[in-house]
Amino acid sequence: MKEIKLKINLKELENTPEQKQDFYFEEIIEELDNGISVKGTINAQLTEYGVQIQGEVDTKLNLICDRCLDFFEYNINVSFHEKFVKNGQNISQGQTEYELTDEDFAEDLQGREEINVTDLIYQNIIINVPGKKLCDINCVGSQALQDLNNKDETDPRLEIFKKLSDEIDNDKSN
Numbered sequence: 001m002k003e004i005k006l007k008i009n010l011k012e013l014e015n016t017p018e019q020k021q022d023f024y025f026e027e028i029i030e031e032l033d034n035g036i037s038v039k040g041t042i043n044a045q046l047t048e049y050g051v052q053i054q055g056e057v058d059t060k061l062n063l064i065c066d067r068c069l070d071f072f073e074y075n076i077n078v079s080f081h082e083k084f085v086k087n088g089q090n091i092s093q094g095q096t097e098y099e100l101t102d103e104d105f106a107e108d109l110q111g112r113e114e115i116n117v118t119d120l121i122y123q124n125i126i127i128n129v130p131g132k133k134l135c136d137i138n139c140v141g142s143q144a145l146q147d148l149n150n151k152d153e154t155d156p157r158l159e160i161f162k163k164l165s166d167e168i169d170n171d172k173s174n
């Protein structure tokens with residue numbers, strides 16, 4: 001399979017009439033291991049400090065449910081807005097207009113002329129994968145998990161675990 005990677009070249013961007021470019025993005029990102037394309041629209045705009053790239057993409061991921069341990073399909077939609085600074089020093093020259101705060105995080109390009117958009121999208125998808133993965137909000141879980149939950153509360157083996165975890169909790173609170 002031919003690997004396609006969308007890159008934005010700053011020189012090309014500078015040479016466009018309005019110094020902006022719109023792209024339709026459709027690529028299989030191998031690292032996501034989902035076998036289908038990520039699709040969406042991307043806009044790159046040259047700014048005083050560098051370039052800003054915004055976009056919205058969606059795809060489906062194959063995640064493993066935390067309860068039943070089965071694969072399930074998860075629709076993910078990500079919108080992002082990223083800023084890249086051409087030369088870090090531009091910001092410190094008292095140009096308050098372009099002052100970038102912590103919330104307004106910008107990556108320093110450090111002389112690079114190209115931005116790998118595929119990487120940018122990949123990273124934005126990864127950080128938006130939910131911490132708790134459930135195939136269904138009402139997923140009852142695997143047979144083993146159900147058995148564990150249905151066990152008589154006084155099962156001595158479970159009591160030992162309960163005691164241990166209570167002790168650990170007490171330790172933490174001290």
Ligand SMILES: [Zn+2]
Nearest residue numbers: 065068135139
């Ligand atoms: Zn499940």
